[in-house]
Amino acid sequence: MxxxxxxxxxxxxxxxxxxxxxxxxxxxxxxxxxxxxxxxxxxxxxxxxxxxxxxxxxxxxxxxxxxxxxxxxxxxxxxxxxxxxxxxxxxxxxxxxxxxxxxxxxxxxxxxxxxxxxxxxxxxxxxxxxxxxxxxxxxxxxxxxxxxxxxxxxxxxxxxxAAGLDLSAERATIGDRVLVSGSLGDHGVAIMSRRQNLAFQIDIVSDSAALHDLVAVMVAAGGADIRVMRDPTRGGLAATLNEIAHQSSLGFRLQEEAIPVKPAVAAACELLGLDPLHVANEGKLVAIVAPDMADAVLAAMKAHPLGCDAADIGEAVADHHHLVQMSTSFGGGRIVDWLSGEQLPRIC
Amino acid sequence: MxxxxxxxxxxxxxxxxxxxxxxxxxxxxxxxxxxxxxxxxxxxxxxxxxxxxxxxxxxxxxxxxxxxxxxxxxxxxxxxxxxxxxxxxxxxxxxxxxxxxxxxxxxxxxxxxxxxxxxxxxxxxxxxxxxxxxxxxxxxxxxxxxxxxxxxxxxxxxxxxAAGLDLSAERATIGDRVLVSGSLGDHGVAIMSRRQNLAFQIDIVSDSAALHDLVAVMVAAGGADIRVMRDPTRGGLAATLNEIAHQSSLGFRLQEEAIPVKPAVAAACELLGLDPLHVANEGKLVAIVAPDMADAVLAAMKAHPLGCDAADIGEAVADHHHLVQMSTSFGGGRIVDWLSGEQLPRIC
Incomplete structure (x- = not known):
């Protein structure tokens, strides 16, 4: 210098x-x-x-x-x-x-x-x-x-x-599986725990992490059968899946019990009246994968340290209204809408 | 969409x-x-x-x-x-x-x-x-x-x-010419004219412009004999030339009367106690060019609408102190230092 x-x-x-x-x-x-x-x-x-x-x-x-x-x-x-x-x-x-x-x-x-x-x-x-x-x-x-x-x-x-890859939000197809790489809501709750007016003691740290290496093993396993990947940051999984639903002109049906959420995060969200599906993540991804290849991609994710809690949480379905719906643990169902207002300003 | x-x-x-x-x-x-x-x-x-x-x-x-x-x-x-x-x-x-x-x-x-x-x-x-x-x-x-x-x-x-080009601040060489593409200080004075606490009536507009087309004709004319180009924004020409002087381990000697400054800008600067060489530009460039090629590059600049007032304002000289010095119109000389404080905050 x-x-x-x-x-x-x-x-x-x-x-x-x-x-x-x-x-x-x-x-x-x-x-x-x-x-x-x-x-x-x-x-x-x-x-x-x-x-x-x-x-x-x-x-x-x-x-x-x-x-x-x-x-x-x-x-x-x-x-x-x-x-x-x-x-x-x-x-x-x-x-x-x-x-x-x-x-x-x-x-x-x-x-x-x-x-x-x-x-x-x-x-x-x-x-x-x-x-x-x-x-x-x-x-x-x-x-x-x-x-x-x-x-x-x-x-x-x-x-x-890499040649041949063209992941994009409009490529999701009916029947595709929805994979997430791990537990949801950690980053948002970690930030909330430090906000002056919302201080509570909780053992949650942000999941902030670089996911490119996880992505590389997923691409090696699934190639072009991975239709789209997104990191569910602001607005959480709910916003990400609603966006993809609109961009691909279909709907999603999720299984609530398959969605990984840490007990401490779930407890904090309940206390604060938040839905973990709306809370930001900074070290997680959602992948929409062709059904034939979903198990192979999921196995590759689980073998990676940043994907060890990965899960198959649902599928893409035909839906003219482009809704994200969820079958709850109690046997019912609900619509997972995105927030119209601002729940957690300046989360990232 | x-x-x-x-x-x-x-x-x-x-x-x-x-x-x-x-x-x-x-x-x-x-x-x-x-x-x-x-x-x-x-x-x-x-x-x-x-x-x-x-x-x-x-x-x-x-x-x-x-x-x-x-x-x-x-x-x-x-x-x-x-x-x-x-x-x-x-x-x-x-x-x-x-x-x-x-x-x-x-x-x-x-x-x-x-x-x-x-x-x-x-x-x-x-x-x-x-x-x-x-x-x-x-x-x-x-x-x-x-x-x-x-x-x-x-x-x-x-x-x-383009292949073969490697413009960089450490490439200035003793004997190189210093070219500027037009009048200095316009942007800074235009901003000052609109600052609430410094409102004055003056017919100066910012020189904000995209210079890539001017650069293309310069590169066509001078190629690798253009050693370095910089746009003298914050800190003005003074900061830019002092940086290059240090990075190339030499000095510059400028001719004050060769430096283009619009009369209205000069008047505004005098009123405000500013030196136009310290005032920001957003549509001007400085090029340090090998002496043999300087006239050809300057001619190419003058033929372009954004370089019609271009000028050769001085040369690179040996100087262990890496100073920018200027021969003034009155026959004297002065050192063109960069500012140590902040004269014009938030100019860009």
């Missing part, structure tokens, strides 16, 4: 971000080099350009973006930084693609502590390294006190798609 | 964004389809997936990201939306690359008017179409009133790089 000569050391322990760190001048460079490059360090960032270049082979790629505004910034099982990296990797992976590179952009409120920013950046770096992806370009903006809420992060990911 | 069946019409004239529009449920879909897809509409968005796929040929690509927090959101010559599209295209173009696809992520404050959001989105769509790029994926988050400042936009761009 040849620009180190003009880098003064940040007082990370005691210092705060001020407006000068967003000026594009010396202070911005000091923050970017002293904090973000330290955390993400790689050959691309070291060149200190406003963009980074990388080689590609002929084929297909995918691109996805997300902004993260989660509150609180730190929660059991992660923080806004690890969440941003995992979430963006997952949106790349849901196409069946292998994530390669991330871009990260920071909007910071004046007065935000360097020590917290470093903790977030270090989590991002660790999450990226663990997933084998690189944060190759970024941006830092600072707004006045009271014009943001500590820290927002926008991440964009790109990845490569 | 097969999901239209569950789209209710937004009341764009009178309505506002509320927290439900960030829930990931029905209201989010309504906002995304009714407003963003209308403005950006293309085959990728129409598939309504969390990511979009595209074909690539083997070679090299570039990626860049920026967050936009400009205040006010609307200013003479553009708004936060057109600025985001232009700025991201420009960061792709500064590598000598051809921009292809953009991702756009929105952080919206509760209560923000649909009509303003539509105006911003329409500007983004128009700017993208005019530049021949596509906004292929996006995200929308909503935060509570008082937790943001109306609207922030993060955009990420990717593009393809």
């Amino acid at each position: 040849r620009v180190k000569s003009y880098q003064r050391k940040l007082d990370i322990k005691n210092g705060c971000v001020d407006l000068s760190h967003g000026s594009g001048g010396r202070a911005t460079t000091q923050l970017v080099l002293g904090l973000f490059h330290e955390a993400f360090g790689n050959e691309w960032l070291a060149r200190c350009n406003d963009q980074s270049a990388f080689g590609v082979r002929s084929g297909r790629m995918v691109m996805t973006t997300d902004s993260y505004v989660v509150s609180p910034l730190f929660f059991p099982g992660g923080n806004i930084g690890s969440l941003a990296v995992h979430g963006t990797i997952n949106d790349v992976a849901m196409a069946g693609a292998r994530p390669l590179y991330l871009a990260a952009s920071f909007i910071i409120e004046e007065g935000f502590r360097f020590s917290e920013l470093k903790a977030v950046a270090d989590s991002m770096g660790a999450a990226a390294r663990a997933a084998g992806v690189h944060i190759i370009t970024g941006d830092t903006k600072v707004v006045e006190r009271g014009k943001a809420d500590g820290l927002f992060i926008s991440t964009t990911g790109i990845g490569v798609l | 097969r999901v239209k069946s569950y789209q209710r019409k937004l009341d764009i004239k009178n309505g506002c964004v509320d927290l439900s529009h960030g829930s990931g449920g029905r209201a989010t879909t309504q906002l995304v389809l009714g407003l963003f897809h209308e403005a950006f509409g293309n085959e990728w968005l129409a598939r309504c997936n969390d990511q979009s796929a595209f074909g690539v040929r083997s070679g090299r690509m570039v990626m860049t990201t920026d967050s936009y927090v400009v205040s006010p959101l609307f200013f003479p010559g553009g708004n936060i939306g057109s600025l985001a599209v232009h700025g991201t295209i420009n960061d792709v173009a500064m590598a000598g690359a051809r921009p292809l696809y953009l991702a756009a992520s929105f952080i919206i404050e509760e209560g923000f008017r649909f009509s303003e959001l539509k105006a911003v989105a329409d500007s983004m769509g128009a700017a993208a179409r005019a530049a021949g790029v596509h906004i292929i994926t996006g995200d929308t988050k909503v935060v509570e009133r008082g937790k943001a400042d109306g609207l922030f936009i993060s955009t990420t761009g990717i593009g393809v790089l």
Whole structure:
């Protein structure tokens, strides 16, 4: 890093971000080099350009973006930084693609502590390294006190798609099986447990995780018979399945007793009047799979650490109203609608 | 767009964004389809997936990201939306690359008017179409009133790089010429003219523009003899040249009278105690070009509408202190330092 000569050391322990760190001048460079490059360090960032270049082979790629505004910034099982990296990797992976590179952009409120920013950046770096992806370009903006809420992060990911794969929401077909990779509602309940006005003691951590490796074993097992995959984040499984139902012009019928929900999460949801099917997940996926291949894909999922609680929870059915219906444990049935309002703001 | 069946019409004239529009449920879909897809509409968005796929040929690509927090959101010559599209295209173009696809992520404050959001989105769509790029994926988050400042936009761009090009900040060489594509300071002064506490009447509009086409003619003329290009945004020309000086371990010597600054911008800067070399530009570039090729590149710039006021303003020189120095019109000299503090917060 040849620009180190003009880098003064940040007082990370005691210092705060001020407006000068967003000026594009010396202070911005000091923050970017002293904090973000330290955390993400790689050959691309070291060149200190406003963009980074990388080689590609002929084929297909995918691109996805997300902004993260989660509150609180730190929660059991992660923080806004690890969440941003995992979430963006997952949106790349849901196409069946292998994530390669991330871009990260920071909007910071004046007065935000360097020590917290470093903790977030270090989590991002660790999450990226663990997933084998690189944060190759970024941006830092600072707004006045009271014009943001500590820290927002926008991440964009790109990845490569294997030939022959075309997972898309309109490909679900009547008779397809609905697979989920594990227990539902963990992330949302972990966040709720740390909200000031909803503090309760509970032993639940966010499921925030990068799912690309799980996806790779699923694609190896099911190939193009996996019609569509989605990570049920905001709005939970209910929103995800309702979206797919509309986009594929069919319905879903689920078996309630097949849907994995941890007892502590179920108890917390009951206390709060929430439906676990509406609560956000950040390390789970839903896959709609052709019936002949569903058992093989499910077996591959169960053999992976992030899919050990995977389950076949229902099937795609003909339905002109595109409803998601569920047979309950008591023998009845109910419609699993998506929420029209906002139950859990700023969950991701 | 097969999901239209569950789209209710937004009341764009009178309505506002509320927290439900960030829930990931029905209201989010309504906002995304009714407003963003209308403005950006293309085959990728129409598939309504969390990511979009595209074909690539083997070679090299570039990626860049920026967050936009400009205040006010609307200013003479553009708004936060057109600025985001232009700025991201420009960061792709500064590598000598051809921009292809953009991702756009929105952080919206509760209560923000649909009509303003539509105006911003329409500007983004128009700017993208005019530049021949596509906004292929996006995200929308909503935060509570008082937790943001109306609207922030993060955009990420990717593009393809011609074989043999490797523009990078460490490639400037002693003797290289410094070219700028036009008058400096227009964007910053246009923003200042609309700041509540600095209102003055002045006939200056932002220079916000997409520079990729200008870059293409420059690359055709100069090829690999263009060592580095940068768009002098935050921190202005002063910050850009100081960065390159450090990254290339040399200095620059500029001729003040060669630097194009519009009289009205110069007058406004004098009134406000600003140096136009510190003021942001959003439609200008600086190119460091090998001396033998500088005249040809400058001629190509002058023949392009966005480079008609281009000028050769100085050269790269040996300097162990990596200073940017300027010979003034009065025969003296001064050091063009970058700002250590923040002169113009939230200029982009």
